[in-house]
Ligand SMILES: CC(=O)SCCNC(=O)CCNC(=O)[C@H](O)C(C)(C)COP(=O)(O)OP(=O)(O)OC[C@H]1O[C@@H](n2cnc3c(N)ncnc32)[C@H](O)[C@@H]1OP(=O)(O)O
């Protein structure tokens with residue numbers, strides 16, 4: 379039978395209503411309370427995202443919550459604006475007042491139906507609960523035609539009693555019946571069984587919308603939600619970033635993208651503009667001060683990032699090898715190939731091309747790649763600036779007479795500063811062990827010892843390529859000889875090694891200058 383919903387009209391059988399409860403159940407996460415302005419900004423963004431129902435709050439909870447729901451009802455166009463209420467008159471009246479200004483409005487009223495909740499929490503007999511179901515839905519219908527009724531702790535409710543309550547709620551005028559997995563206890567098979575039984579056994583269940591509201595205590599909220607939909611639910615209750623009581627609710631971005639990415643398993647459609655997902659997620663994180671974890675599906679910063687060489691190589695050949703949806707489809711600008719110790723040559727070459735390097739030649743590429751791997755072993759994050767510094771260093775060293783090989787230094791407040799340096803000069807590795815006024819001085823003395831020259835050191839400066847104590851140092855050395863001046867640069871996570879590289883670089887430039895002006899003077 380076709381469902382004609384008071385706010386959605388004639389329902390297409392494969393259409394899923396997205397009911398966002400970020401501002402209600404989401405806000406119930408400890409530390410996630412939002413003020414009025416923040417709720418209004420979130421509500422606007424959720425409306426732009428295309429949510430069908432926006433549960434704006436629990437109006438009886440506080441004057442602030444009432445005002446937030448009321449202001450959202452006044453100003454947010456698009457979604458149905460919903461307020462939550464327990465089964466009592468005060469709650470329902472307050473919710474009815476709060477949502478009154480909305481063009482399309484809903485009251486969502488609930489009561490627990492599980493034996494545990496009825497006995498210990500409500501201290502009510504099942505018959506009294508059944509009466510409360512009827513009375514609450516009947517009262518709510520005085521405020522709006524769109525009334526949702528929820529059987530709190532529905533998945534731990536005795537099936538026969540659940541069926542009686544659902545039937546009573548429908549008869550009293552509920553147009554949506556929600557069966558929540560309040561404590562995240564269900565497994566997908568439970569959801570299938572419960573929704574199938576309700577659909578098959580409750581008279582009138584084919585004329586209302588069934589709804590799935592799952593918590594993530596066992597990490598099954600999304601799987602359970604989708605199982606509910608496959609068994610007949612046509613409303614999904616969810617939150618941005620999966621926030622909500624305890625371990626949270628089903629995450630909107632995950633259910634929506636599971637439907638979009640696997641239409642074979644989930645042949646349904648929704649109205650979410652998926653390209654707005656990321657900005658909505660980021661706004662929520664900014665407002666609440668809680669970032670999602672990096673590996674969070676869809677919106678975590680690693681969701682479309684690849685560091686392993688084998689994956690990066692596959693991605694460069696065909697993105698479908700390692701991505702099941704495009705980053706653009708959920709609002710990311712692009713896939714990111716993160717350079718780190720697991721990266722390979724394909725990604726390194728690609729990175730160089732993105733950084734504007736043409737063909738630097740296989741030797742320079744291999745040497746730069748080797749140094750990049752060494753750097754990545756020492757540094758958690760290798761930034762683009764690190765790679766630029768490293769490749770510039772390598773490219774300018776291509777065919778030089780003097781090459782840095784290794785350096786060990788000793789310094790500190792007690793030891794006499796000392797440097798043990800190895801250089802390759804004209805293809806022969808030589809070493810020198812020198813003292814100095816500091817480790818840099820000792821290193822420069824060692825360079826002098828290995829490659830005697832008359833150039834004067836005019837300037838030595840040190841800067842950091844990026845931030846943090848593991849940043850590479852970038853050193854500059856300026857040498858002068860016979861009025862000719864050259865600058866050399868060197869980068870390394872070890873400042874003294876960077877200084878040695880810079881000195882050797884400057885020396886090579888000087889040798890090149892000398893060679894150009896006096897072709898015969900090739901030796902030191
Ligand atoms: C599964 C869910 O997410 S349900 C929503 C949970 N969200 C919230 O609780 C957030 C907002 N809550 C609040 O601000 C407060 O709890 C209020 C304003 C609702 C109630 O505050 P208080 O009147 O101080 O009651 P308190 O919170 O201590 O206890 C809850 C009362 O509601 C009763 N109750 C719980 N659910 C229902 C219900 N669906 N219908 C009727 N009564 C209910 C409890 O049995 C208890 O009653 P008692 O005081 O007679 O024992």
Ligand SMILES: CC(C)C(=O)C(=O)O
Nearest residue numbers: 488528530531558560
């Ligand atoms: C109010 C209901 C729907 C709820 O949040 C729950 O049971 O988790």
